Amino acid sequence: MNQTVVVELGSSRIKCGYAGESRPRRVLFSRGGIGRDGGEPWTVELDGLGDSTACKWTSPFRYSESPGSVDAIKSAYEWEKTLYPLLLHILTSILFVQRPMRHRMLVIVNDIFLPTNLRDALHKVALEYLSLGGLWIANGGPFESIHYLLEGMPPRSPNTGRAKAHTIVDIGTTESRVVVSVTGSSILESTHRVTISGYESFLSNVKELCNGAEHNWVTSLDDANKAVLAWSSSRHAETVSVQLEENKEPAQIRTETMVEAFHRTYLDFTSPSSLVFALLSCLLDCPVDYRRSALQNIVLIGGGSVALRGIGDGGITSHLQRAIRQACSGIEQEEEKKDDGPSAIASFRFQSLGKVANDAEIYYPDPLAADLAVWIGGSVMGALRQSQKYHKK
Template sequence: MASHQTIVVELGSSRIKVGFAGESKPRRVLNDDGGSGGGARRGGGGWTVAINDGMVSRACRWTSLHRYHSSMYDASRDDSAKSGGSASVPTTAYEWERTLYPLFSHALTSILFVQRPSRHRMLILTSDAFPPRIFREALHRVLLDYLGVGGVWLLNGGAFEGVYHLLEGLPPPPSLTSSAGPPRAHLIVDIGTHEARVAVCVAGSSILADTHRATLSGYDSFLGQVLTNYQGEKIVAKDAVDEECAHLEEEGSYYCPVTSLEDANAVVRAWIALSSSSAGFSPDITTVQVRLPSLERAQRTESSMEATIQLPVQPLLKAFHQIYLDYSNPSSLIFAMLTSVRTCPIDYRKAALQHALLLGGGSVALRHFCFWGGLASTGSSTNNGLGPQLETAARDACGVSSDDESAGESKGEEKKDDGASSVSSISRKRFRSLQGVVHGHVDDDDGRRGGINIQYPDPFAADMVAWIGGSIMGTLGYSKYYQNKFP
């Protein structure tokens, strides 16, 4: 057949989007809500998509691809085996075939209602830029040999490749003049459920492979750090909630009401709601009122239990700084961003930092997260959000002058005396080569021009950009990239 209708499938860490090319949104989004989906959020190795394809399989066990490239993979597999569960991560092409076949069979028959798969070709967007070979082999065999799809194009690094077709239509940053012409490069930051991936995308080409960075800065990773910080916090009993749980305390220990990622997520959402409200919010706030799901469940059996509690915000803000803003931490997002830009050719560094885009569901969840560091420096709520805070962290990482550096060193020594962590001189000088690019210049009106600019791909939803870009790619032809037989 001369032409095929293209199906677009995005395989994410926590969501699978299925639809037809040329459409503005997918027909169906499969996610890990409900069922046994909690396994993915607990790091258990995967989640289940309910499937009834009329054959043997009733469900598809899907695992996050990032576990193949993470040291957490072996640990989570060992924990699963110890708890009596089976290792859910496929280790051979055959195991991947058993996982992929019911998923794509369900997508073709029950979601898209395709009667003749041979008249359709499929564009697959994966989160990983370098998926395992056994996964690629199993995917092509399932789609081409077993299901008889007319053609398959496996597009690695789906978010980076998909957004490439939307970049030129996005409005320029306010700090740049409209006559500057189309940007030569973009810094793409994809914050997912578990990982965050960073790469520089160059106009007229694809991403620069050497600039690709992956770090455990996803939203669930942030929640895990929030949980860890609160569990290490010494919370003194002050209200009825703690008094009811006083019997849980051991001698010399303290009760921590935040016991799960669900509780940590409730703390984050409560803080965002509080910081987004214009009334009653100031940098002097040290606590946040949270309704914890774990206490709600305990309230059902114990009527005197209150589900609402006041928690200190310091562990939450500390986790946000550790995961996203700490440029001395190699696992932080800002470290990955600046390292990626420093790796790319010098000619593209300025354009990449002036046109940085935040994508993925994690960036949507943290878009309005408020951090005290930015508020203290500006005295207003204009830095309320992930993007402005990353800009501030980048400027801090690159430094400003030798005088400020010496002042920063003395300030760091004072912090060290107080028992707080200080930034080493090596960390302060690591990204000094990007100083001029990050800071830009000051114009005649004392306004900053150029420099780092991080924005969202408005009017497109940040968590839908990859699929929309794939939908556009599916309508452009590219017939030579589709394989019609198993290699």
């Protein structure tokens, strides 16, 4: 068995297993379910042993809410109190590692660089408290592990060579992250974009649009999720029937509500909070030599991308491709929608990508599961035993 343990500390899931394996041994998630307040910690229940052994995990990666202050979320000591029971549980109760722990650990987190306090706490817990043989914190986070994975994958078509660059789009629970990855090099940090367009952000928009002045049917994100699932299975209907929490009788919800929420969250190129805006801004900052390849190889990963795969006609991939072409085509806005603010500027800012926009191709990293791809990339990294990157403090 490979002696490297791979742990992915995500914003809404924690995945753990051994390097060299094709899937994690266990996926830990919040007992609170969908729709928890992003400002509160979510709880990992340690095999039902009771609240006294539960780990309160607070994701430190909400940059869109508090840019520049992420390092102040917790002190190193507070992180130690969170990480020690979590990592001990992973090692002993899930992976059955026995003391003395000679294993090495590879940790992947949802950002390019860790907050200093979290990094210090990880070193202390892994190397001092747990006496692991080594610790590797992957700079670049999910993008580095996916980059590692894409480097080893064959060309998508036998008639084309290896791609010069990829655009990696990680759609998570609350946020989406975009970056360009260059083959044979690494990710381009200057192209990194974060936007509030995760799956729960989409559900929040559904909830807001469903609740008009005359009714308040959709009272939770769970309700919104039910409506979206009904829409996905009845996409050509004008209304969908949904059994909501507060209603004894099924509610009739117009599908145009979901369409508008979907457009607002992912396809509105005039809105800086939309996914397509972040994606095209990322490509604008990409060196010209890599732009065409980056547009031809847009890879969707993350649990949010899985949930959106069957949305609408053709799923999110076809909708995003059309939005990219529309944003770069230079078509002027309708007269009544024009204004003098950011929207008017946004309608023209992406025209420089027009010559390559028609080449845009968006796909999933099949046959790998998009929501497991980051962990699998870490598994490959650990299996290749890059011993020079393991270090002790």
